[in-house]
Amino acid sequence: MKPLCGAALLLLLVLCAAATAQNPCVCEKNKRVTNCREDNGRCRCDAIGSGVSVDCTTLTSKCLLMKAEVTGSKSGRREKPKDAFEDTDGLYDPECENSGAFKAKQCNGTTCWCVNTAGVRRTDKHDADLKCNQLVRTMWIIIEMKHAERSAPLNAESLKKFFTDTITSRYQLNSRYITSVLYENPYITIDLKQNSSDKSVGDVDIADVAYYFEKDVKGQSIFHNNAGINISIDNEPVKLEKTVVYYVDEIAPEFSMKSLTPGLIAVIVVVVIAIVAAIVVLVLTRRRKGKYEKAEMKEMNEMHRGLNA
Template identity: 45%
Template sequence: MEPLFGVVLALIVAAASPANDSCTCATNKWAVCAQDGPGNCICRLAGSDRPVDCSTLTSKCLLMKAEMMPLKEKRLWRPPQGVLDSDGIYNPDCEDSGAFKARQCNQSSTCWCVNSAGVRRTEKGSGSLNCSELVRTRWIYIELKHKRRSNAFHVPDVTKALTQLFESRYKLHPKYIAAIKYDPPLIQIRLHQNKKPSWDVDIADVAYYFEKDVNNDSVFHSNSKLAVSVNGDTLAIDKLWIYYVDEKPPEFCMRQLAAGISAVVTVVLLTAGIGITMLLILRWLRTRTYKKFECKEMREMKATSSELP
Protein backbone atom coordinates (compact mmCIF):
# COMPACT_ATOMS: atom_id res chain seq x y z
CA MET A 1 0.00 0.00 0.00
CA GLU A 2 2.87 2.37 0.78
CA PRO A 3 4.40 2.13 -2.75
CA LEU A 4 0.99 2.93 -4.22
CA PHE A 5 0.62 5.91 -1.91
CA GLY A 6 4.07 7.14 -2.94
CA VAL A 7 3.17 6.92 -6.62
CA VAL A 8 -0.04 8.87 -6.06
CA LEU A 9 1.82 11.53 -4.07
CA ALA A 10 4.44 11.88 -6.80
CA LEU A 11 1.72 12.32 -9.42
CA ILE A 12 0.07 15.04 -7.31
CA VAL A 13 3.38 16.89 -6.93
CA ALA A 14 4.13 16.56 -10.64
CA ALA A 15 0.70 17.89 -11.52
CA ALA A 16 1.05 20.81 -9.13
CA SER A 17 4.54 21.84 -10.28
CA PRO A 18 3.55 23.08 -13.75
CA ALA A 19 0.76 25.09 -12.19
CA ASN A 20 3.25 26.81 -9.93
CA ASP A 21 5.60 27.44 -12.82
CA SER A 22 2.77 28.85 -14.90
CA CYS A 23 1.80 31.35 -12.21
CA THR A 24 3.23 34.31 -14.05
CA CYS A 25 1.80 37.43 -15.66
CA ALA A 26 2.20 37.12 -19.41
CA THR A 27 1.62 40.81 -20.06
CA ASN A 28 3.76 42.29 -17.25
CA LYS A 29 7.19 40.98 -16.27
CA TRP A 30 7.24 43.29 -13.23
CA ALA A 31 4.19 41.65 -11.66
CA VAL A 32 4.74 39.40 -8.64
CA CYS A 33 2.49 36.34 -8.79
CA ALA A 34 1.60 33.64 -6.29
CA GLN A 35 -0.81 30.72 -6.08
CA ASP A 36 -3.94 31.43 -4.07
CA GLY A 37 -5.50 28.01 -4.08
CA PRO A 38 -5.56 25.34 -6.78
CA GLY A 39 -5.56 26.88 -10.22
CA ASN A 40 -5.89 30.41 -8.86
CA CYS A 41 -2.93 32.68 -9.63
CA ILE A 42 -2.92 36.15 -8.07
CA CYS A 43 -0.59 38.81 -9.54
CA ARG A 44 0.18 42.22 -8.09
CA LEU A 45 2.32 45.11 -9.25
CA ALA A 46 5.84 44.92 -7.85
CA GLY A 47 6.29 47.08 -4.80
CA SER A 48 2.58 47.70 -4.25
CA ASP A 49 -0.65 45.87 -3.46
CA ARG A 50 -2.30 46.77 -6.75
CA PRO A 51 -3.76 43.71 -8.49
CA VAL A 52 -2.75 43.22 -12.11
CA ASP A 53 -5.09 41.93 -14.81
CA CYS A 54 -2.77 39.69 -16.83
CA SER A 55 -5.35 39.11 -19.54
CA THR A 56 -4.73 42.60 -20.92
CA LEU A 57 -2.11 45.36 -20.94
CA THR A 58 -1.14 47.15 -17.75
CA SER A 59 -1.68 50.91 -17.77
CA LYS A 60 1.30 53.04 -18.77
CA CYS A 61 1.12 54.98 -15.49
CA LEU A 62 1.55 51.83 -13.37
CA LEU A 63 4.34 50.57 -15.65
CA MET A 64 6.28 53.82 -15.29
CA LYS A 65 5.80 53.66 -11.53
CA ALA A 66 7.24 50.13 -11.45
CA GLU A 67 10.21 51.23 -13.57
CA MET A 68 11.09 53.98 -11.11
CA MET A 69 11.52 51.55 -8.23
CA PRO A 70 15.10 51.00 -7.03
CA LEU A 71 16.94 48.25 -8.88
CA LYS A 72 17.56 46.31 -5.67
CA GLU A 73 13.79 45.93 -5.30
CA LYS A 74 13.38 44.83 -8.90
CA ARG A 75 16.07 42.18 -8.85
CA LEU A 76 13.54 39.37 -8.47
CA TRP A 77 11.58 40.12 -11.60
CA ARG A 78 14.04 41.93 -13.84
CA PRO A 79 17.01 40.26 -15.60
CA PRO A 80 20.30 41.12 -13.88
CA GLN A 81 21.71 42.41 -17.18
CA GLY A 82 18.78 44.77 -17.63
CA VAL A 83 19.61 48.48 -17.85
CA LEU A 84 17.16 51.13 -16.63
CA ASP A 85 16.61 53.77 -19.27
CA SER A 86 15.20 56.69 -17.28
CA ASP A 87 15.12 59.16 -20.15
CA GLY A 88 11.66 60.73 -20.04
CA ILE A 89 10.62 58.49 -17.15
CA TYR A 90 9.33 59.92 -13.85
CA ASN A 91 7.57 58.50 -10.81
CA PRO A 92 3.92 59.29 -11.60
CA ASP A 93 0.86 59.63 -9.39
CA CYS A 94 -1.81 57.20 -10.56
CA GLU A 95 -5.53 56.91 -9.94
CA ASP A 96 -6.92 53.68 -8.51
CA SER A 97 -7.94 52.77 -12.04
CA GLY A 98 -4.32 53.05 -13.19
CA ALA A 99 -4.88 56.30 -15.09
CA PHE A 100 -2.52 59.23 -14.71
CA LYS A 101 -3.54 61.97 -12.33
CA ALA A 102 -3.87 65.26 -14.19
CA ARG A 103 -1.20 66.92 -12.02
CA GLN A 104 2.24 65.39 -11.55
CA CYS A 105 4.94 66.63 -9.18
CA ASN A 106 8.50 65.68 -8.35
CA GLN A 107 10.27 65.63 -5.01
CA SER A 108 11.23 69.29 -5.29
CA SER A 109 7.53 70.28 -5.43
CA THR A 110 7.74 71.22 -9.09
CA CYS A 111 4.47 70.32 -10.79
CA TRP A 112 3.04 70.10 -14.30
CA CYS A 113 -0.10 68.90 -16.09
CA VAL A 114 -0.15 65.77 -18.24
CA ASN A 115 -2.49 64.19 -20.77
CA SER A 116 -3.95 60.70 -20.53
CA ALA A 117 -0.68 59.34 -21.98
CA GLY A 118 1.31 60.91 -19.14
CA VAL A 119 3.01 63.40 -21.46
CA ARG A 120 3.54 66.93 -20.11
CA ARG A 121 1.27 69.49 -21.74
CA THR A 122 2.03 72.60 -19.66
CA GLU A 123 5.07 74.39 -18.37
CA LYS A 124 6.41 73.31 -15.00
CA GLY A 125 5.29 75.38 -12.04
CA SER A 126 5.05 75.42 -8.26
CA GLY A 127 2.99 73.14 -6.07
CA SER A 128 0.06 75.54 -6.41
CA LEU A 129 -0.33 74.69 -10.10
CA ASN A 130 -3.92 73.70 -10.86
CA CYS A 131 -4.74 70.99 -13.42
CA SER A 132 -8.52 70.99 -13.66
CA GLU A 133 -8.89 67.89 -15.84
CA LEU A 134 -7.03 65.03 -17.43
CA VAL A 135 -7.07 65.83 -21.14
CA ARG A 136 -7.44 62.75 -23.29
CA THR A 137 -4.94 61.83 -25.99
CA ARG A 138 -7.14 61.00 -28.97
CA TRP A 139 -4.48 60.50 -31.65
CA ILE A 140 -1.11 58.80 -31.46
CA TYR A 141 1.22 58.87 -34.44
CA ILE A 142 3.83 56.11 -34.36
CA GLU A 143 6.51 56.73 -36.96
CA LEU A 144 9.24 54.19 -37.55
CA LYS A 145 12.02 53.66 -40.01
CA HIS A 146 13.12 50.21 -41.11
CA LYS A 147 16.66 49.30 -41.98
CA ARG A 148 17.89 49.59 -45.54
CA ARG A 149 16.94 46.74 -47.87
CA SER A 150 17.28 46.06 -51.56
CA ASN A 151 13.56 46.04 -52.26
CA ALA A 152 10.74 47.91 -50.55
CA PHE A 153 7.82 46.04 -49.00
CA HIS A 154 4.41 46.05 -50.61
CA VAL A 155 2.04 48.45 -48.89
CA PRO A 156 -0.80 45.90 -48.34
CA ASP A 157 1.68 43.46 -46.79
CA VAL A 158 2.96 46.09 -44.36
CA THR A 159 -0.58 47.08 -43.39
CA LYS A 160 -1.62 43.48 -42.82
CA ALA A 161 1.47 42.57 -40.78
CA LEU A 162 1.26 45.57 -38.46
CA THR A 163 -2.50 45.25 -37.99
CA GLN A 164 -2.08 41.62 -36.98
CA LEU A 165 0.79 42.54 -34.65
CA PHE A 166 -1.18 45.19 -32.78
CA GLU A 167 -4.24 42.98 -32.56
CA SER A 168 -2.54 39.78 -31.40
CA ARG A 169 0.33 41.08 -29.26
CA TYR A 170 -1.16 44.27 -27.82
CA LYS A 171 -4.87 43.32 -27.79
CA LEU A 172 -5.80 46.41 -29.79
CA HIS A 173 -9.00 46.22 -31.82
CA PRO A 174 -8.32 47.05 -35.51
CA LYS A 175 -10.99 49.75 -35.40
CA TYR A 176 -8.54 51.91 -33.44
CA ILE A 177 -5.94 51.72 -36.22
CA ALA A 178 -6.98 54.70 -38.31
CA ALA A 179 -4.34 54.31 -41.00
CA ILE A 180 -0.97 52.79 -41.83
CA LYS A 181 1.13 54.78 -44.29
CA TYR A 182 4.27 53.45 -45.96
CA ASP A 183 6.82 55.59 -47.79
CA PRO A 184 10.01 53.49 -47.81
CA PRO A 185 11.76 53.34 -45.44
CA LEU A 186 9.26 55.28 -43.28
CA ILE A 187 6.09 53.78 -41.80
CA GLN A 188 3.43 55.74 -39.93
CA ILE A 189 0.79 54.07 -37.77
CA ARG A 190 -2.10 56.31 -36.78
CA LEU A 191 -4.05 55.25 -33.69
CA HIS A 192 -7.33 56.98 -32.92
CA GLN A 193 -9.49 56.49 -29.84
CA ASN A 194 -12.02 59.10 -28.69
CA LYS A 195 -13.11 57.25 -25.58
CA LYS A 196 -11.82 54.03 -24.09
CA PRO A 197 -14.45 51.49 -23.12
CA SER A 198 -13.56 49.47 -20.03
CA TRP A 199 -13.09 46.32 -22.09
CA ASP A 200 -10.63 47.85 -24.58
CA VAL A 201 -6.97 48.69 -24.10
CA ASP A 202 -5.83 52.31 -24.22
CA ILE A 203 -3.87 53.40 -27.27
CA ALA A 204 -1.36 55.12 -24.95
CA ASP A 205 -0.64 51.79 -23.24
CA VAL A 206 -0.30 50.11 -26.64
CA ALA A 207 2.18 52.73 -27.83
CA TYR A 208 4.22 52.35 -24.65
CA TYR A 209 4.36 48.55 -24.91
CA PHE A 210 5.38 48.86 -28.55
CA GLU A 211 8.08 51.41 -27.71
CA LYS A 212 9.52 49.13 -25.03
CA ASP A 213 9.50 46.21 -27.47
CA VAL A 214 11.35 48.20 -30.12
CA ASN A 215 13.94 49.25 -27.53
CA ASN A 216 14.51 45.59 -26.55
CA ASP A 217 13.09 46.18 -23.07
CA SER A 218 9.85 44.25 -23.43
CA VAL A 219 7.27 44.47 -20.66
CA PHE A 220 5.94 41.00 -21.45
CA HIS A 221 7.01 38.33 -18.99
CA SER A 222 8.62 36.17 -21.64
CA ASN A 223 10.78 39.18 -22.53
CA SER A 224 10.71 37.86 -26.07
CA LYS A 225 12.27 40.08 -28.68
CA LEU A 226 9.85 41.76 -31.02
CA ALA A 227 9.77 40.02 -34.39
CA VAL A 228 7.70 41.50 -37.21
CA SER A 229 7.40 39.55 -40.44
CA VAL A 230 6.07 41.12 -43.62
CA ASN A 231 5.09 38.39 -46.04
CA GLY A 232 7.94 36.20 -44.77
CA ASP A 233 10.56 38.98 -44.66
CA THR A 234 11.76 40.49 -41.39
CA LEU A 235 10.80 44.09 -40.70
CA ALA A 236 13.91 45.38 -38.91
CA ILE A 237 12.98 48.61 -37.13
CA ASP A 238 15.81 51.13 -37.05
CA LYS A 239 14.28 54.27 -35.47
CA LEU A 240 11.05 55.15 -33.71
CA TRP A 241 9.18 58.40 -32.95
CA ILE A 242 5.86 58.76 -31.12
CA TYR A 243 3.69 61.87 -31.27
CA TYR A 244 0.68 62.51 -29.02
CA VAL A 245 -2.26 64.66 -30.11
CA ASP A 246 -4.75 65.66 -27.40
CA GLU A 247 -8.40 66.58 -27.73
CA LYS A 248 -7.40 70.06 -26.49
CA PRO A 249 -4.29 71.98 -27.54
CA PRO A 250 -1.35 72.16 -25.10
CA GLU A 251 -1.43 74.98 -22.58
CA PHE A 252 2.14 76.20 -22.72
CA CYS A 253 2.12 79.90 -21.79
CA MET A 254 3.44 82.61 -24.08
CA ARG A 255 6.47 83.52 -21.98
CA GLN A 256 8.88 81.33 -23.89
CA LEU A 257 7.38 82.37 -27.20
CA ALA A 258 7.48 86.03 -26.21
CA ALA A 259 11.10 85.67 -25.14
CA GLY A 260 11.94 84.12 -28.48
CA ILE A 261 10.10 86.81 -30.40
CA SER A 262 11.75 89.61 -28.40
CA ALA A 263 15.15 88.02 -29.03
CA VAL A 264 14.46 87.99 -32.76
CA VAL A 265 13.24 91.60 -32.67
CA THR A 266 16.35 92.62 -30.75
CA VAL A 267 18.61 90.98 -33.31
CA VAL A 268 16.72 92.64 -36.16
CA LEU A 269 16.89 96.07 -34.50
CA LEU A 270 20.59 95.70 -33.77
CA THR A 271 21.26 94.61 -37.33
CA ALA A 272 19.23 97.53 -38.70
CA GLY A 273 20.96 99.96 -36.33
CA ILE A 274 24.40 98.75 -37.33
CA GLY A 275 23.43 98.99 -41.00
CA ILE A 276 22.13 102.53 -40.64
CA THR A 277 25.22 103.57 -38.68
CA MET A 278 27.50 102.17 -41.38
CA LEU A 279 25.55 103.99 -44.08
CA LEU A 280 25.84 107.29 -42.20
CA ILE A 281 29.59 106.78 -41.67
CA LEU A 282 30.13 106.00 -45.35
CA ARG A 283 28.07 109.00 -46.38
CA TRP A 284 30.03 111.26 -44.05
CA LEU A 285 33.35 109.94 -45.39
CA ARG A 286 32.25 110.49 -48.97
CA THR A 287 31.09 114.07 -48.19
CA ARG A 288 34.35 114.87 -46.44
CA THR A 289 36.41 113.47 -49.31
CA TYR A 290 34.36 115.46 -51.79
CA LYS A 291 34.90 118.72 -49.84
CA LYS A 292 38.64 118.12 -49.60
CA PHE A 293 38.78 117.43 -53.30
CA GLU A 294 36.74 120.56 -54.03
CA CYS A 295 39.09 122.75 -51.90
CA LYS A 296 42.11 121.31 -53.63
CA GLU A 297 40.63 122.09 -57.04
CA MET A 298 39.89 125.68 -55.99
CA ARG A 299 43.46 126.25 -54.78
CA GLU A 300 44.85 124.84 -58.01
CA MET A 301 42.56 127.10 -60.06
CA LYS A 302 43.65 130.18 -58.08
CA ALA A 303 47.30 129.27 -58.50
CA THR A 304 46.85 128.85 -62.23
CA SER A 305 45.03 132.15 -62.65
CA SER A 306 47.76 134.04 -60.76
CA GLU A 307 50.40 132.70 -63.14
CA LEU A 308 48.61 133.96 -66.18
CA PRO A 309 50.03 137.24 -67.77
Protein backbone atom coordinates in the same frame (compact mmCIF):
# COMPACT_ATOMS: atom_id res chain seq x y z
CA MET B 1 -11.69 3.69 8.57
CA LYS B 2 -13.17 7.16 8.91
CA PRO B 3 -10.16 8.64 10.77
CA LEU B 4 -7.90 7.11 8.15
CA CYS B 5 -9.93 8.58 5.27
CA GLY B 6 -9.97 11.96 6.98
CA ALA B 7 -6.19 11.91 7.39
CA ALA B 8 -5.73 10.96 3.72
CA LEU B 9 -8.04 13.79 2.60
CA LEU B 10 -6.16 16.28 4.77
CA LEU B 11 -2.84 15.10 3.35
CA LEU B 12 -4.20 15.48 -0.19
CA LEU B 13 -5.30 19.07 0.50
CA VAL B 14 -1.90 19.92 1.95
CA LEU B 15 -0.15 18.49 -1.10
CA CYS B 16 -2.43 20.45 -3.45
CA ALA B 17 -1.80 23.66 -1.54
CA ALA B 18 1.93 23.06 -1.65
CA ALA B 19 1.82 22.39 -5.39
CA THR B 20 -0.14 25.60 -5.96
CA ALA B 21 2.33 27.59 -3.89
CA GLN B 22 5.25 26.14 -5.83
CA ASN B 23 3.59 26.75 -9.19
CA PRO B 24 1.88 30.15 -9.13
CA CYS B 25 0.33 31.42 -12.32
CA VAL B 26 2.45 33.38 -14.78
CA CYS B 27 1.53 36.90 -15.86
CA GLU B 28 2.24 36.57 -19.58
CA LYS B 29 1.51 40.23 -20.37
CA ASN B 30 3.55 41.84 -17.60
CA LYS B 31 6.84 40.67 -16.10
CA ARG B 32 6.95 43.59 -13.64
CA VAL B 33 4.70 41.92 -11.07
CA THR B 34 4.85 39.83 -7.93
CA ASN B 35 2.57 37.68 -5.75
CA CYS B 36 0.74 36.01 -8.66
CA ARG B 37 -2.28 33.83 -7.91
CA GLU B 38 -5.30 32.27 -9.59
CA ASP B 39 -8.53 34.21 -9.06
CA ASN B 40 -11.72 32.76 -10.57
CA GLY B 41 -9.75 31.18 -13.37
CA ARG B 42 -7.70 34.30 -14.09
CA CYS B 43 -4.15 35.06 -13.15
CA ARG B 44 -3.88 38.20 -10.99
CA CYS B 45 -0.65 39.72 -9.71
CA ASP B 46 0.49 42.78 -7.76
CA ALA B 47 2.26 45.45 -9.80
CA ILE B 48 5.76 46.18 -8.50
CA GLY B 49 6.08 49.63 -6.96
CA SER B 50 2.36 50.24 -6.41
CA GLY B 51 0.98 46.93 -5.17
CA VAL B 52 -2.12 47.40 -7.34
CA SER B 53 -3.68 44.11 -8.40
CA VAL B 54 -3.64 43.66 -12.20
CA ASP B 55 -5.46 41.29 -14.52
CA CYS B 56 -2.89 39.31 -16.49
CA THR B 57 -5.29 38.51 -19.32
CA THR B 58 -5.01 42.07 -20.65
CA LEU B 59 -2.49 44.91 -20.87
CA THR B 60 -1.42 46.65 -17.67
CA SER B 61 -1.86 50.43 -17.61
CA LYS B 62 1.11 52.55 -18.65
CA CYS B 63 1.14 54.38 -15.30
CA LEU B 64 1.61 51.16 -13.30
CA LEU B 65 4.25 49.93 -15.78
CA MET B 66 6.25 53.15 -15.47
CA LYS B 67 6.06 53.03 -11.69
CA ALA B 68 7.29 49.44 -11.69
CA GLU B 69 10.14 50.29 -14.06
CA VAL B 70 11.29 53.19 -11.90
CA THR B 71 11.07 51.05 -8.76
CA GLY B 72 13.18 48.36 -10.33
CA SER B 73 15.75 50.72 -11.82
CA LYS B 74 16.42 53.42 -9.33
CA SER B 75 20.06 52.76 -10.00
CA GLY B 76 10.71 63.36 -45.67
CA ARG B 77 7.74 62.33 -43.98
CA ARG B 78 4.22 63.25 -43.18
CA GLU B 79 3.69 66.59 -41.43
CA LYS B 80 2.50 66.24 -37.84
CA PRO B 81 -0.63 67.96 -36.49
CA LYS B 82 0.22 71.36 -35.02
CA ASP B 83 -0.69 70.22 -31.49
CA ALA B 84 1.26 66.94 -31.63
CA PHE B 85 4.11 66.74 -29.14
CA GLU B 86 6.76 64.27 -28.01
CA ASP B 87 7.52 62.91 -24.58
CA THR B 88 10.78 64.77 -23.92
CA ASP B 89 10.90 63.96 -20.20
CA GLY B 90 11.23 60.20 -20.45
CA LEU B 91 10.81 57.97 -17.43
CA TYR B 92 9.67 59.33 -14.05
CA ASP B 93 8.03 57.92 -10.91
CA PRO B 94 4.30 58.59 -11.52
CA GLU B 95 1.37 58.92 -9.15
CA CYS B 96 -1.38 56.49 -10.19
CA GLU B 97 -5.06 56.15 -9.33
CA ASN B 98 -6.24 52.81 -7.93
CA SER B 99 -7.65 52.12 -11.39
CA GLY B 100 -4.14 52.41 -12.83
CA ALA B 101 -4.79 55.76 -14.53
CA PHE B 102 -2.34 58.63 -14.18
CA LYS B 103 -3.23 61.36 -11.73
CA ALA B 104 -3.63 64.64 -13.61
CA LYS B 105 -0.95 66.32 -11.48
CA GLN B 106 2.51 64.80 -11.22
CA CYS B 107 5.33 66.09 -9.02
CA ASN B 108 9.01 65.53 -8.42
CA GLY B 109 9.74 67.08 -5.07
CA THR B 110 8.51 70.68 -5.24
CA THR B 111 8.27 70.72 -9.06
CA CYS B 112 4.89 69.80 -10.56
CA TRP B 113 3.27 69.55 -13.97
CA CYS B 114 0.03 68.35 -15.62
CA VAL B 115 -0.11 65.20 -17.75
CA ASN B 116 -2.49 63.60 -20.24
CA THR B 117 -3.94 60.08 -20.09
CA ALA B 118 -0.66 58.81 -21.60
CA GLY B 119 1.25 60.32 -18.66
CA VAL B 120 3.06 62.79 -20.92
CA ARG B 121 3.68 66.32 -19.63
CA ARG B 122 1.41 68.86 -21.33
CA THR B 123 2.26 72.01 -19.35
CA ASP B 124 5.35 73.84 -18.19
CA LYS B 125 6.78 72.80 -14.83
CA HIS B 126 5.65 74.87 -11.85
CA ASP B 127 5.74 74.77 -8.07
CA ALA B 128 3.45 72.63 -5.91
CA ASP B 129 0.60 75.19 -6.14
CA LEU B 130 -0.07 74.19 -9.76
CA LYS B 131 -3.72 73.24 -10.42
CA CYS B 132 -4.55 70.43 -12.85
CA ASN B 133 -8.33 70.43 -13.00
CA GLN B 134 -8.76 67.40 -15.21
CA LEU B 135 -6.90 64.50 -16.77
CA VAL B 136 -6.96 65.45 -20.46
CA ARG B 137 -7.44 62.52 -22.80
CA THR B 138 -4.90 61.65 -25.48
CA MET B 139 -7.18 60.90 -28.41
CA TRP B 140 -4.55 60.35 -31.14
CA ILE B 141 -1.16 58.67 -30.95
CA ILE B 142 1.24 58.73 -33.89
CA ILE B 143 3.98 56.09 -33.90
CA GLU B 144 6.70 56.91 -36.40
CA MET B 145 9.45 54.44 -37.26
CA LYS B 146 12.39 54.65 -39.64
CA HIS B 147 13.84 51.47 -41.09
CA ALA B 148 17.46 50.95 -42.11
CA GLU B 149 18.58 51.67 -45.66
CA ARG B 150 17.41 49.05 -48.14
CA SER B 151 18.09 48.23 -51.77
CA ALA B 152 14.33 48.28 -52.48
CA PRO B 153 11.29 49.72 -50.66
CA LEU B 154 8.91 47.52 -48.70
CA ASN B 155 5.54 46.42 -49.99
CA ALA B 156 3.07 48.90 -48.48
CA GLU B 157 0.12 46.48 -48.36
CA SER B 158 2.16 43.69 -46.73
CA LEU B 159 3.53 46.19 -44.20
CA LYS B 160 0.05 47.44 -43.34
CA LYS B 161 -1.23 43.89 -42.83
CA PHE B 162 1.73 42.95 -40.62
CA PHE B 163 1.34 45.87 -38.21
CA THR B 164 -2.46 45.71 -38.13
CA ASP B 165 -2.41 41.98 -37.34
CA THR B 166 0.35 42.41 -34.76
CA ILE B 167 -1.35 45.24 -32.88
CA THR B 168 -4.75 43.55 -32.81
CA SER B 169 -3.45 40.13 -31.74
CA ARG B 170 -0.47 40.96 -29.52
CA TYR B 171 -1.91 44.03 -27.78
CA GLN B 172 -5.62 43.17 -28.07
CA LEU B 173 -6.55 46.53 -29.63
CA ASN B 174 -9.73 46.62 -31.67
CA SER B 175 -8.77 47.24 -35.30
CA ARG B 176 -11.21 50.17 -35.53
CA TYR B 177 -8.75 52.22 -33.45
CA ILE B 178 -5.98 51.68 -36.04
CA THR B 179 -6.93 54.42 -38.49
CA SER B 180 -3.84 54.38 -40.69
CA VAL B 181 -0.62 52.49 -41.41
CA LEU B 182 1.30 54.66 -43.85
CA TYR B 183 4.59 53.85 -45.59
CA GLU B 184 6.74 56.65 -47.00
CA ASN B 185 10.14 55.04 -47.56
CA PRO B 186 11.98 54.86 -45.17
CA TYR B 187 9.29 56.01 -42.68
CA ILE B 188 6.46 53.89 -41.29
CA THR B 189 3.67 55.78 -39.51
CA ILE B 190 0.89 54.17 -37.46
CA ASP B 191 -2.12 56.23 -36.31
CA LEU B 192 -4.10 55.12 -33.27
CA LYS B 193 -7.25 57.14 -32.53
CA GLN B 194 -9.58 56.62 -29.58
CA ASN B 195 -11.87 59.40 -28.33
CA SER B 196 -13.44 59.28 -24.88
CA SER B 197 -16.83 58.56 -26.44
CA ASP B 198 -15.42 55.83 -28.72
CA LYS B 199 -13.74 53.73 -26.04
CA SER B 200 -15.96 50.89 -24.91
CA VAL B 201 -15.78 49.17 -21.54
CA GLY B 202 -13.09 46.51 -21.69
CA ASP B 203 -11.21 48.08 -24.60
CA VAL B 204 -7.48 48.49 -24.03
CA ASP B 205 -6.24 52.08 -24.09
CA ILE B 206 -4.17 53.29 -27.05
CA ALA B 207 -1.67 54.85 -24.60
CA ASP B 208 -1.00 51.41 -23.08
CA VAL B 209 -0.73 49.84 -26.54
CA ALA B 210 1.77 52.47 -27.69
CA TYR B 211 3.89 51.96 -24.56
CA TYR B 212 4.01 48.16 -24.98
CA PHE B 213 4.72 48.55 -28.69
CA GLU B 214 7.54 51.06 -28.17
CA LYS B 215 9.19 48.80 -25.59
CA ASP B 216 8.89 45.82 -27.93
CA VAL B 217 10.53 47.48 -30.94
CA LYS B 218 13.34 48.83 -28.73
CA GLY B 219 14.13 45.36 -27.37
CA GLN B 220 12.77 46.09 -23.87
CA SER B 221 9.66 43.89 -23.97
CA ILE B 222 7.30 43.96 -20.98
CA PHE B 223 5.91 40.52 -21.76
CA HIS B 224 6.94 37.66 -19.48
CA ASN B 225 8.89 35.79 -22.16
CA ASN B 226 10.96 38.93 -23.01
CA ALA B 227 10.34 38.28 -26.69
CA GLY B 228 9.89 41.51 -28.62
CA ILE B 229 8.55 41.90 -32.14
CA ASN B 230 10.39 40.31 -35.03
CA ILE B 231 9.39 42.63 -37.85
CA SER B 232 9.29 40.66 -41.05
CA ILE B 233 7.56 41.84 -44.22
CA ASP B 234 7.04 39.19 -46.92
CA ASN B 235 9.42 36.89 -44.98
CA GLU B 236 12.16 39.51 -45.04
CA PRO B 237 13.44 40.91 -41.70
CA VAL B 238 13.21 44.68 -41.27
CA LYS B 239 15.58 46.55 -38.98
CA LEU B 240 14.35 49.76 -37.35
CA GLU B 241 16.77 52.61 -36.67
CA LYS B 242 14.49 55.04 -34.86
CA THR B 243 11.05 55.12 -33.22
CA VAL B 244 9.29 58.30 -32.09
CA VAL B 245 5.83 58.62 -30.51
CA TYR B 246 3.72 61.79 -30.82
CA TYR B 247 0.63 62.63 -28.76
CA VAL B 248 -2.43 64.70 -29.68
CA ASP B 249 -4.80 65.58 -26.82
CA GLU B 250 -8.49 66.51 -26.86
CA ILE B 251 -7.39 69.89 -25.45
CA ALA B 252 -4.26 71.56 -26.84
CA PRO B 253 -1.18 71.49 -24.53
CA GLU B 254 -0.22 74.59 -22.55
CA PHE B 255 3.48 75.11 -23.21
CA SER B 256 5.06 78.56 -23.08
CA MET B 257 8.30 79.86 -24.62
CA LYS B 258 10.12 78.50 -21.56
CA SER B 259 9.57 74.97 -22.77
CA LEU B 260 11.16 75.53 -26.18
CA THR B 261 14.58 74.05 -26.78
CA PRO B 262 17.59 76.44 -26.88
CA GLY B 263 18.09 75.64 -30.57
CA LEU B 264 14.52 76.57 -31.47
CA ILE B 265 14.71 79.74 -29.38
CA ALA B 266 17.95 80.70 -31.18
CA VAL B 267 16.25 80.25 -34.57
CA ILE B 268 13.32 82.41 -33.47
CA VAL B 269 15.67 85.12 -32.20
CA VAL B 270 17.64 85.14 -35.48
CA VAL B 271 14.43 85.42 -37.51
CA VAL B 272 13.15 88.28 -35.33
CA ILE B 273 16.49 90.14 -35.61
CA ALA B 274 16.46 89.70 -39.39
CA ILE B 275 12.93 91.11 -39.62
CA VAL B 276 13.81 94.10 -37.41
CA ALA B 277 16.96 94.79 -39.44
CA ALA B 278 14.98 94.70 -42.69
CA ILE B 279 12.46 97.18 -41.27
CA VAL B 280 15.27 99.53 -40.13
CA VAL B 281 16.93 99.41 -43.57
CA LEU B 282 13.60 100.10 -45.26
CA VAL B 283 12.88 103.10 -43.00
CA LEU B 284 16.39 104.57 -43.48
CA THR B 285 16.19 104.09 -47.26
CA ARG B 286 12.87 105.90 -47.41
CA ARG B 287 14.17 108.77 -45.27
CA ARG B 288 17.23 109.20 -47.51
CA LYS B 289 15.08 109.07 -50.58
CA GLY B 290 12.76 111.70 -49.10
CA LYS B 291 15.68 114.02 -48.28
CA TYR B 292 17.09 113.60 -51.81
CA GLU B 293 13.75 114.39 -53.41
CA LYS B 294 13.36 117.52 -51.22
CA ALA B 295 16.89 118.74 -52.09
CA GLU B 296 16.30 118.10 -55.79
CA MET B 297 13.03 120.05 -55.69
CA LYS B 298 14.73 122.99 -53.91
CA GLU B 299 17.47 123.16 -56.57
CA MET B 300 14.90 123.08 -59.37
CA ASN B 301 12.96 125.94 -57.79
CA GLU B 302 16.13 128.04 -57.45
CA MET B 303 17.07 127.42 -61.09
CA HIS B 304 13.55 128.35 -62.17
CA ARG B 305 13.71 131.64 -60.27
CA GLY B 306 17.14 132.43 -61.82
CA LEU B 307 15.82 131.97 -65.32
CA ASN B 308 12.82 134.19 -64.69
CA ALA B 309 15.07 136.94 -63.29
